[in-house]
Amino acid sequence: MSRIVLGVSGGVAAYKAALLLRAFTAAGHDVRVVPTPGALNFVGAATFEALSGNPVTTDVWSDVHQVAHVRIGQGADLVVVAPATADLLARAAAGRADDLLTATLLTASCPVVFAPAMHTEMWLHAATQDNVATLRRRGAIVLPPAVGRLTGPDSGPGRLPEPEDIAALATVVLGSGPDALAHDLSGRRVVVSAGGTREPLDPVRYLGNRSSGKQGWAVARVAAARGAEVVLVAANVDLPVPFGVRTVPVGTAEELRVAMLAEAATADVVVMAAAVADFRPESAAATKLKKGAASEPDSVPLVRNPDVLAELVTKRAPGQLVVGFAAETGDEDGDVLSHARAKLARKGCDLLVVNDVSGGQVFGRAENTVVVLTADGAVTEVPQGSKDAVAAGIWATIVPRLHDDSRR
Numbered sequence: 001m002s003r004i005v006l007g008v009s010g011g012v013a014a015y016k017a018a019l020l021l022r023a024f025t026a027a028g029h030d031v032r033v034v035p036t037p038g039a040l041n042f043v044g045a046a047t048f049e050a051l052s053g054n055p056v057t058t059d060v061w062s063d064v065h066q067v068a069h070v071r072i073g074q075g076a077d078l079v080v081v082a083p084a085t086a087d088l089l090a091r092a093a094a095g096r097a098d099d100l101l102t103a104t105l106l107t108a109s110c111p112v113v114f115a116p117a118m119h120t121e122m123w124l125h126a127a128t129q130d131n132v133a134t135l136r137r138r139g140a141i142v143l144p145p146a147v148g149r150l151t152g153p154d155s156g157p158g159r160l161p162e163p164e165d166i167a168a169l170a171t172v173v174l175g176s177g178p179d180a181l182a183h184d185l186s187g188r189r190v191v192v193s194a195g196g197t198r199e200p201l202d203p204v205r206y207l208g209n210r211s212s213g214k215q216g217w218a219v220a221r222v223a224a225a226r227g228a229e230v231v232l233v234a235a236n237v238d239l240p241v242p243f244g245v246r247t248v249p250v251g252t253a254e255e256l257r258v259a260m261l262a263e264a265a266t267a268d269v270v271v272m273a274a275a276v277a278d279f280r281p282e283s284a285a286a287t288k289l290k291k292g293a294a295s296e297p298d299s300v301p302l303v304r305n306p307d308v309l310a311e312l313v314t315k316r317a318p319g320q321l322v323v324g325f326a327a328e329t330g331d332e333d334g335d336v337l338s339h340a341r342a343k344l345a346r347k348g349c350d351l352l353v354v355n356d357v358s359g360g361q362v363f364g365r366a367e368n369t370v371v372v373l374t375a376d377g378a379v380t381e382v383p384q385g386s387k388d389a390v391a392a393g394i395w396a397t398i399v400p401r402l403h404d405d406s407r408r
Helices: 012-026 037-041 045-052 068-074 086-094 100-107 120-124 126-137 163-176 214-225 253-264 308-314 336-347 387-402
Strands: 003-008 030-035 078-084 112-116 146-149 155-159 189-195 229-235 245-250 269-272 279-281 302-304 321-328 351-356 367-374 379-386
Touching (some): 003 012, 003 100, 012 078, 012 163, 030 037, 030 045, 030 100, 078 086, 078 100, 086 100, 086 112, 112 163, 120 155, 163 379, 163 387, 189 214, 189 253, 214 245, 214 269, 229 253, 245 253, 253 269, 269 308, 308 321, 308 336, 321 387, 336 367, 351 387, 367 387, 379 387
Parallel strands (some): 003 030, 078 112, 189 229, 229 245, 269 321, 321 351
Antiparallel strands (some): 279 302, 367 379
């Protein structure tokens, strides 16, 4: 069980902090909520106390004998401030200690995650950007805000990321440390494919696979948290869109191919996490095929789909990194890694992320473990963890190669 301090500042998005608190406590963490006085104008202390099981105060004068303004930060494994308003970011950057939350931030030696929420003009203001840069330089993690509906009719960057996104990324930081969300992809464009393609047999049936898209989703979410501009080509995935990510929905392998080639043209990194069908029916029936009917087929001829990953490799821009995924099982011809090494050589990509899917141990599950192979022969094992933690491990392997000037 980890000890998390959940700071809540005075913005209308404070109501989402209650959902984030619920996610943390459901995961077994001990959470102490430290709101600013302004936050209690939106959500009452009783709500936070009931959900956390811990007392809630806003000033340094309560529980003076326990020296709460020092002890809370000293005892935390992680501090998450959500929402972090422009005022809170300014006070944190200036080192103010004029309420219990800012005092806690000054005494915390653990990782600190800020999830900003404010109007677009406030987020883009030079003062806020300077404060964010200051906090990041000191080692804090400042997530980029989501883009969407704000207070009233306004829309744009400044929306609080959804609680499930914040919780997933906070869990990564708890397990892997702040470097897992280093802001090292700023200015980079990343294109990720995720999910599984479906090849129509008739208006009802299709040939598909068991991919849920969760690992590709996590790869995109972590890339956005690390500052990248992210496009997610999503094949039949029923998941909430990660914050800071633009999605392009597709269905078939050919639709995915067209979208990936178009989006990859200006990308720094292309990650092919989607499970693309190798074959499709030679033709799709216009009406539902029925048993016993004259239209019942004796067999279904298949034709081969294009090799999207191989085509992306041959058409990549100078300096672009192409990352493939391989879902493998061992057989009489070789083990998982031997098949994966052969695929890496055959496809020509820079890195290959290998999943051992024997017995269905990956598809749709919350956790994963992978091995990352590189074209230069390096092998990196990413240990079992949440799919976001695995995504962070994958990016830790990609980023040094992205910044390697010898590749250019």
